[in-house]
Amino acid sequence: MFRILEARFLAPDVKYFRIEAPSIARSRRAGQFVILRVAADGERIPLTIADGDASGGWIAVIVQGVGKTTKHLNTLGAGASIHDVAGPLGMPSHIQNFGTAVSIGGGVGTAIAYPTAVALKRAGNYVISIVGGRSREYVIMEPALRDISDEFYPCTDDGSYGFHGFVTQKLQGLIDEGKTLDLVLAIGPIPMMRAVADVTRPFGIKTIVSLNPIMVDGTGMCGGCRVSVGGETRFACVDGPEFDAHEVDFDLMERRNKAYLGFERNRLEAFLEQVQT
């Protein structure tokens, strides 16, 4: 059992958890994730390690309630326990001094981009963070990101805060201003990552995305997370989750991620009925 030390909402349906997990906290690196089960008979869900402290023996995850398991997890508070947490899994982010690195987070993707942005800053990069949300309340982790960024741009779809528009428009604006960008890291919904790749491709800017296909075992055995990158089949759990954005077949990934939609909807409806009665 893994004890929840702290739990608080950052935005509607987006919750921050600090979890006691000393061995994961000791070995985790930016870009890696855990697979957890809320209860013994529950499904296994992958979540990026958003933060951690080896001496304090804890890791943090940030969870967007989208379906049965994430909504169930978001009902838990400090003092409750999670049945199991396996990790760290996946390849760590490739970190070096690229020069100017742009870290782009869409919605809960911001939480996933954060540890990599911290590692890029520590490696000596000039870090520009662009963070998008539907409206002001969905722009998460602002103080932490402002702290480690040389430039920080919040963007909202409805213009309620920061730049009025999508993160891709802000990115295009920086390119148009003549800024030299050496690396773009984009993490968020599939359409957003695809759009970022389309902006940077004509300029030949190295662009990395962290993919979120369906995962089951997280160890390369089940094949559930296979994606096509540069025409080759790769397993996001062991070969990724980060890949060259210009090489990813986003159409295929989008189709595969929708494969269980009907089943997922039924499970969520059953869960909501159960908590309401």
Ligand SMILES: Cc1cc2nc3c(=O)[nH]c(=O)nc-3n(C[C@H](O)[C@H](O)[C@H](O)COP(=O)(O)OP(=O)(O)OC[C@H]3O[C@@H](n4cnc5c(N)ncnc54)[C@H](O)[C@@H]3O)c2cc1C
């Ligand atoms: C490497 C990785 C890191 C992730 N990190 C985070 C994170 O830090 N915070 C966060 O909120 N979410 C993260 N996700 C997505 C998260 O795992 C899914 O939202 C979650 O599994 C949905 O489960 P559910 O039962 O609540 O919803 P469901 O109703 O089962 O699914 C809702 C949607 O989530 C996706 N999904 C479902 N099951 C899985 C699965 N086993 N693996 C991946 N995606 C799935 C599908 O696109 C589906 O349409 C990550 C996914 C991956 C692959």
Ligand code: FES
């Ligand atoms: S999750 Fe099973 S192979 Fe990657």
